[in-house]
Every structure is written in structure tokens, then in C-alpha cells.
Amino acid sequence: MATKHENLVSWLRDAHAMEQQAERMLTAQKERLHNYPKLRTRIEKHIEETLGQRETLERALTRLGSEPSTLKDMSGKLMAFGQAMGGMVMSDEVVKGAMSGYVFETLEIASYTVLIAAAKAVGDTQTQQDCEAILQQEIAMADWLREHLPELSQAFLDRSDTPGLEAKR
Numbered sequence: 001m002a003t004k005h006e007n008l009v010s011w012l013r014d015a016h017a018m019e020q021q022a023e024r025m026l027t028a029q030k031e032r033l034h035n036y037p038k039l040r041t042r043i044e045k046h047i048e049e050t051l052g053q054r055e056t057l058e059r060a061l062t063r064l065g066s067e068p069s070t071l072k073d074m075s076g077k078l079m080a081f082g083q084a085m086g087g088m089v090m091s092d093e094v095v096k097g098a099m100s101g102y103v104f105e106t107l108e109i110a111s112y113t114v115l116i117a118a119a120k121a122v123g124d125t126q127t128q129q130d131c132e133a134i135l136q137q138e139i140a141m142a143d144w145l146r147e148h149l150p151e152l153s154q155a156f157l158d159r160s161d162t163p164g165l166e167a168k169r
């Protein structure tokens, strides 16, 4: 068994590792993007948000008498995403990257929804409010990606169909 407090701490640590993973994926994606400035700008904005989220989670863990777990602890849990992103050397990587980004944001939305319930159960109002604020950022990023997938796909398709233009990134 585990207390509510213990589960909250454990899930905060998972979220912290998730944000570290997000930071690495977004940075890798951003650095490879050349021909899609709108997506690149939105990713840059979310990298900033992600850094802030990680710090917020670190403060929550400290408040609760814990600390972030090492990345090694999470290697199994998020491996599937690492593999998905590792396979980005594809001819349509910009589209696959945006799709993977959307999937990852959805995981983040689910994680913070769970964390909000756990913080509520423990009566930790500060953590609850922090997670509610983070959740809004994740929803905004997920919505942006979903809403821009058609435009992005169209841009990719046009570039791909034009001799001499690089389309993949």
C-alpha cells in the first residue's frame, strides 16, 4: 500500500521526468526544423513553458519533502516515445514530429489531470493550482498542434512535390 501523499510524490516525480523528456524532444525537433518557421516558433515557446513546468514540479517536490528522480528511473516508462522520436530521420519527419508532439502533449494532459486529483485528495492546494496552470499550457500546445496539422501537412505536401525544395524539415 501507499499513502495518498506517497502517490502524489511518486506521480510528481514521474511528471518531472516526463518534462525532462519533453525538453529534450522539443529541443531536438526545433534544432532540425528549417522550413517551417511557425511550428519552430511555437515549439520555442513551449520549450520555455516546459522549463518553467520542470521548476514548478521541483518546488512542489521540495515542499513535500522529496526530490526529482533520476532520468534512469523513467527510462522504461517513456521509452516508447523516445523510440518514436528517434525514428525522426524520415522523409516526412516534420509531419511525424508534429504528430508525436501531439501524442506527447496528450500524455502530459492526462498526467496533470491525475496530479490535480491527487493534490486535491491530499489537500495540497498549492500543488493543485500549479498543476492546473501547467495543464492549461499543455492543452494550449496540444490544441495548437492539432489545429495546425492540416496547414503543416499541406505545406509539407507542396514542398515535397516541388523539385529542388527540401520538405522533410
Ligand SMILES: [Fe+2]
Pocket: 019, 022, 050, 053, 108, 138
Ligand atoms: Fe509539459
